[in-house]
Amino acid sequence: MKSIRYTLITGASSGLGREFSVQCATMGMNIIMIALPGSNMASIAQNLAAEYKIATKVFEFDITDSILLIEKMNHITENFEVDFLINNAGIGGTASITESSLEAMDRILQVNIRSMVSITQMLLPHLLKHSQSHILNISSMAAFTPIAYKTVYPASKAFISSFSLGLREELQDSNLSVSVVYPGPIMTNSGVSIRIMGQGARGRIGLLATADIVRIALKQTRLNKAVIIPGLWNKINHRLMGILPLGLKLRIVSRAVKKEIAIK
Incomplete structure (x- = not known):
């Protein structure tokens, strides 16, 4: 079992995570x-294994349970060889901070930051053993500016960006390459899709199909690229946001996001 190399994908049951699973299988x-309990991952994994003649393993548990996370990761590192880690699991939300619960904000921090760092740190010794290995962390275009009515989410994505690039520099003399991808808007579920479409043309700027984002991210990660911004408009937007004064871009982005609250 140890001789077989695996790609580990968190948040694998839907959205980008599911697409990463499919494209990696192809x-x-x-x-x-890795996905939450009740995600029907066993059926998805069986279908991928049968269609593409690969080995698949499924672990359904809540990664915010730190004790369970350590237990599961110890099991994985003891029984499987992982040479590619895709830290995809992430959550967000749009609401006034005065109307957000402490539990909701803490869960964003636990999923987007603590669990990502823990999984990465526990896997690092095993990834470094291989002649070539990769880490791909999923940030967001939201990482490039603070955003009102989201507050915690863009801050968590900025953390992922900083952590990834710092780790890449630390490991520059190793065979382990770290990449970070910054997707724009993604229609990951019906609620998000309704809010994006409700913003009209502005909300759809930078919108790419999930399959395109994953294809670009995987290709550029395997080429050892550090920063991955899928889509021409997102690249242009990143350049423009880098030129604008912080206060101005904060107001522009926050006003657009505020509309999501009215659409809910």
């Missing part, structure tokens, strides 16, 4: 899929 990569 590339002949064996995959370990």
Whole structure:
């Protein structure tokens, strides 16, 4: 079992995570899929294994349970060889901070930051053993500016960006390459899709199909690229936001996001 190499994907049951699972399978990569309980991952994994003749393993648990996370990761590192880590699991939300619960904000921090760092740190010794290995962390275009009515989410994505690039520099003399991808708007579920479409043309700027984002991210990660911004408009937007004064871009982005509250 140890001789087989695996790609580990968190948040693998839907959205980008599910697409990462599918595209990795089509590339002949064996995959370990981590998702919440009740995600129907066993059926998805079986179908991928049968169609693409790969090995698949499924672990359904809540990664915010730190004790369970350590237990599951110890099991994985003891029984499987992982040479590609995709830290995809993430959550967000749009609401006034005065109307957000402490539990909701803490869960964003636990999923987007603490669990991502813990999984990465626990896997690092095993990733470094290989002649070539990769880490792909999922940030967001939201990482490039603070945003009112989201507050915690863009801050968590900025953390992922900083953590990833710092880790890449630290490991520059190793065979482990770290990449970070900054997707724009993604229609990950019906609620998000309604809010994006409700913003009209502005909300759809930078919108790419999930399959395109994953294809670009995987290709550029395997080429050892550090910063991955999928889509021409997102690249242009990043340049423009880098030129604008902080106060101005904060107002522009926050006014657009505020509309999401009215659409809910």
